[in-house]
Amino acid sequence: MDIESLKVNEYKKKVKKGYMWAIFSALLWGIWYIPGTVIWTLNPFDTMSIDIGLSHGDTAALIVTAILISAFSAAMIIITLGLWNLVTGKFKEIKRTAVQFKSCSKWFILAAVCGGPLAIFGSYLAMGFVGGAFAAVASLLFPVVSSIVANRWYGEKITRRAAIGIFLIIIGGVSIYIGGMVTEMMAEGVRWLGYAGGAMAALGFGLEGAVAGKGIDLAEPDAGLYVRFLAEATMWWFIIIPILLILGFPMLTYALAVFEPLTLLVLVFIGLSFGYCYAACYKAFPLIGVGRGQGVANLYGLCAVIFILLFMGDFPGWTLLVGGALCLIGSTVMYSENVSEEAIRV
Amino acid sequence: MVQTEVAMEAYNAFWVNGLVPYSEYLWMITILVISLLALWQARVFIRDF
Numbered sequence: 001m002d003i004e005s006l007k008v009n010e011y012k013k014k015v016k017k018g019y020m021w022a023i024f025s026a027l028l029w030g031i032w033y034i035p036g037t038v039i040w041t042l043n044p045f046d047t048m049s050i051d052i053g054l055s056h057g058d059t060a061a062l063i064v065t066a067i068l069i070s071a072f073s074a075a076m077i078i079i080t081l082g083l084w085n086l087v088t089g090k091f092k093e094i095k096r097t098a099v100q101f102k103s104c105s106k107w108f109i110l111a112a113v114c115g116g117p118l119a120i121f122g123s124y125l126a127m128g129f130v131g132g133a134f135a136a137v138a139s140l141l142f143p144v145v146s147s148i149v150a151n152r153w154y155g156e157k158i159t160r161r162a163a164i165g166i167f168l169i170i171i172g173g174v175s176i177y178i179g180g181m182v183t184e185m186m187a188e189g190v191r192w193l194g195y196a197g198g199a200m201a202a203l204g205f206g207l208e209g210a211v212a213g214k215g216i217d218l219a220e221p222d223a224g225l226y227v228r229f230l231a232e233a234t235m236w237w238f239i240i241i242p243i244l245l246i247l248g249f250p251m252l253t254y255a256l257a258v259f260e261p262l263t264l265l266v267l268v269f270i271g272l273s274f275g276y277c278y279a280a281c282y283k284a285f286p287l288i289g290v291g292r293g294q295g296v297a298n299l300y301g302l303c304a305v306i307f308i309l310l311f312m313g314d315f316p317g318w319t320l321l322v323g324g325a326l327c328l329i330g331s332t333v334m335y336s337e338n339v340s341e342e343a344i345r346v
Numbered sequence: 347m348v349q350t351e352v353a354m355e356a357y358n359a360f361w362v363n364g365l366v367p368y369s370e371y372l373w374m375i376t377i378l379v380i381s382l383l384a385l386w387q388a389r390v391f392i393r394d395f
Contacts, residue, residue: 017391024384031380034373041356043349080381088388222388262349262357269374272381280384283391311373313363 018287021280022296028277030136030303034311035269036124037132039069042266044257052249059193064249066124066197071236072258073124074116076271077229077278084279085222093223098230100219107215108228111208116232117240119204120274122197129194133316136304138198140327143294143334144169145206146213150290153210165295165334172326175319212282213290221282229275298331 039045045065053061085091098105119139126135144166151157215224241251258264277300284293301324308314316324349357361369 014395017395020387024380024387027380028377028384031373031377035377038357038360041353041360043353046353046356047350084385084388087385088392260349265374269377273377276381276384279388283388307373307376310366311364311369312360313365313369 021284024280026299029300032273033132074233077275080271080275097223112231114207122200125197141202142205146209149210168330175323
């Protein structure tokens with residue numbers, strides 16, 4: 001076998017692995033909406049939202065509860081990703097990545113800002129206010145954001161096929177939002193914060209995709225991801241929660257009350273599903289490219305709807321189904337792009 | 347903090363309409379199985395590349 005054939009075989013093997021990681025990411029991301037939804041009903045979060053609702057109003061209560069859930073989610077992901085790095089033997093890389101601030105870790109810290117307080121927090125808001133299926137489908141818009149940002153920021157060309165995909169995803173997104181809001185306007189009034197949370201999730205995950213793409217160019221993905229979650233947990237536990245404490249919210253009382261077997265168990269499954277979904281996603285990007293990686297990982301919307309239907313029996317409304325289907329077709333169009341059509345960063 | 351009766355009722359209500367039997371346990375088992383498969387593949391990936 002000559003060198004060219006070896007190179008082709010190696011490339012094919014890498015692409016195959018890349019798709020495998022993107023599918024793992026879609027499955028784990030999809031199933032995350034189950035523990036992410038049920039955690040709202042468990043104590044201390046349930047009691048917390050009721051108590052704070054009585055003193056500060058329902059909206060403030062749900063926002064503050066979503067912050068505490070996001071903070072515990074980040075802490076749990078640090079533990080589960082610690083196990084991941086132990087198995088893959090990447091602990092030394094973490095320190096090496098973290099200390100290289102200028103070239104490397106600044107991108108992961110920025111990714112943490114976009115992914116944590118914007119995307120993950122927005123997802124929990126959407127799950128708490130509207131529901132798991134809506135939260136999952138609303139985030140399907142994220143490849144549109146990352147493509148536009150990558151185009152404007154580091155000149156990644158948007159091909160005709162990618163533009164068609166973006167158009168389909170936007171139409172799907174509009175159908176998801178408008179359909180749900182019109183139904184609610186006719187019934188009980190719109191849960192604006194839940195819809196804002198869905199938009200925050202799409203914007204945050206999209207921005208994170210573009211920012212992380214810069215970091216992964218230089219760093220080992222597992223180590224980079226660990227740095228990203230360390231930064232996110234630092235933001236929640238050392239900046240946002242202390243600010244809420246100063247504002248008079250009893251955050252520590254409820255944070256210390258989390259040590260209850262069922263609550264901890266659900267948090268562990270949040271850590272496993274979302275932590276490993278991220279690990280798989282960060283592994284897929286360097287192997288098949290951010291565009292294709294996001295295209296396949298976007299199957300998480302379909303996975304979420306299937307898992308929610310199987311385990312909870314919730315059938316999404318027809319506007320969600322039509323919108324979700326359009327988003328999936330759009331993602332498939334984006335991902336099926338020919339390699340030669342793909343643009344190179346300038 | 348112990349789970350209140352209301353919290354447990356709301357938690358159990360999630361699984362009542364599940365299409366698969368033992369939904370309240372099966373979602374956890376599904377996450378465990380996919381996570382363990384991913385961990386095993388991460389190990390294989392390190393060995394191969």
